[in-house]
Amino acid sequence: MLKIEKIACPTDHIALKCPYAMKPTRIVIHNTANDATAQNEIAYMHRNISETSFHFAVDDRSIVQGIELNRNAWHAGDGNGIGNRQGIAIEICYSKSGGTRFAAAQKNAAELTAELLKKYGWGIDRVTKHEDYSGKHCPHRTLDEYGWSYFIGLVQSFMNEPEKTVDDLANEVIKGLWGNGATRKQKLTAAGYDYAAVQKKVDEKLGKTAKPKATVTAKKTVDTLAREVIKGLWGNGNARKQKLTAAGYDYAAVQKRVNALLK
Numbered sequence: 001m002l003k004i005e006k007i008a009c010p011t012d013h014i015a016l017k018c019p020y021a022m023k024p025t026r027i028v029i030h031n032t033a034n035d036a037t038a039q040n041e042i043a044y045m046h047r048n049i050s051e052t053s054f055h056f057a058v059d060d061r062s063i064v065q066g067i068e069l070n071r072n073a074w075h076a077g078d079g080n081g082i083g084n085r086q087g088i089a090i091e092i093c094y095s096k097s098g099g100t101r102f103a104a105a106q107k108n109a110a111e112l113t114a115e116l117l118k119k120y121g122w123g124i125d126r127v128t129k130h131e132d133y134s135g136k137h138c139p140h141r142t143l144d145e146y147g148w149s150y151f152i153g154l155v156q157s158f159m160n161e162p163e164k165t166v167d168d169l170a171n172e173v174i175k176g177l178w179g180n181g182a183t184r185k186q187k188l189t190a191a192g193y194d195y196a197a198v199q200k201k202v203d204e205k206l207g208k209t210a211k212p213k214a215t216v217t218a219k220k221t222v223d224t225l226a227r228e229v230i231k232g233l234w235g236n237g238n239a240r241k242q243k244l245t246a247a248g249y250d251y252a253a254v255q256k257r258v259n260a261l262l263k
Contacts, residue, residue: 001111003189004056006065007042017045017053018071020085026126027113028076028087029151030054031095031139038093038105042066054089056112060104063112077134087128088116095141102141110151114158124156169193170201225249226257 009017032041041057042064053073057064067073069088076083092109094102113127120126129148130138137143142151169178169188178184188195202208225234225244234240244251 001115002061002063002108004063004065004112005039007039007046009053009067009071010046013046014071016049016051018067018073020072022070022072022085024069024088024120025082025086026088026122026128027116028083028089028128028130028133029109029113029139029142030075030089030091030130031141032057032091032093033095033138033140035094035096038062038064041091041093054091056088056090056109057093058090058105058109058112059093060101060108063108076130077136081133083128083130083133087133092139092142095139098141098145106142106146106151107154110154111158113155117155117159124152124159127152127155164193166194166197166201169198170205173198173202174205219248222250222253222257225254226261229254229258230261 036044038057038059039062045053045057045066051074053067054075055065055067055069055073057066072085073087073089074084075089075091076087078084090109090112092102093105116122117124117126129143130136131143139151142148164172172178173184173188178187185195185199188198220228228234229240234243241251244254
């Protein structure tokens with residue numbers, strides 16, 4: 001799921017937008033009926049002087065929370081009824097024009113809904129729509145273009161989806177499902193995953209685990225080697241030649257220096 005971006009309701013608007021403590025019992029789905037982004041929806045909700053408010057706005061790329069879940073919001077049109085006083089409001093963006101952006105926003109909203117159901121230990125029956133409380137035809141595009149049963153089915157699919165392990169994600173990365181480089185990092189982080197852990201697993205699977213560097217031994221000078229030869233540290237005859245050559249030294253140069261030292 002996309003990472004939730006939280007933007008606190010201004011303190012001077014709390015009495016207007018979310019005046020009551022709330023113990024939520026349900027989720028209420030809405031469509032925004034315009035084409036603003038999630039951030040813009042929350043920003044406008046925070047700054048205007050209307051009571052209308054909601055907890056989340058979701059678009060094709062982000063989930064933005066503008067009111068804490070322990071505070072009520074005014075969204076369901078039922079006054080002090082259970083919609084407004086007990087419902088977590090989710091607004092799905094881009095419902096005016098629809099298309100692929102709305103479809104992606106609706107999918108993200110369904111996944112958020114599933115996560116909230118899991119968080120509170122609720123069943124799918126806790127997912128409701130604005131229309132249930134005031135009769136307003138909302139979420140309009142969800143109902144008209146897709147149907148309520150489609151949205152409920154989408155939520156249910158996320159409810160049944162097992163949590164992905166680091167190993168699962170690494171396999172998806174290798175298949176190219178998360179992109180490359182900075183894009184991959186952004187996508188994994190936005191989805192709430194530990195990028196470093198996933199990338200480490202990817203490297204392990206591809207055999208890119210860092211290997212310890214071999215210790216580099218400083219090369220000895222010809223003079224030093226010649227003096228070691230004289231001390232008998234490199235053997236004699238062919239054995240000496242083989243040892244020096246195997247160690248990467250120039251046998252002829254070393255022997256020439258030995259001869260010079262022994263004159």
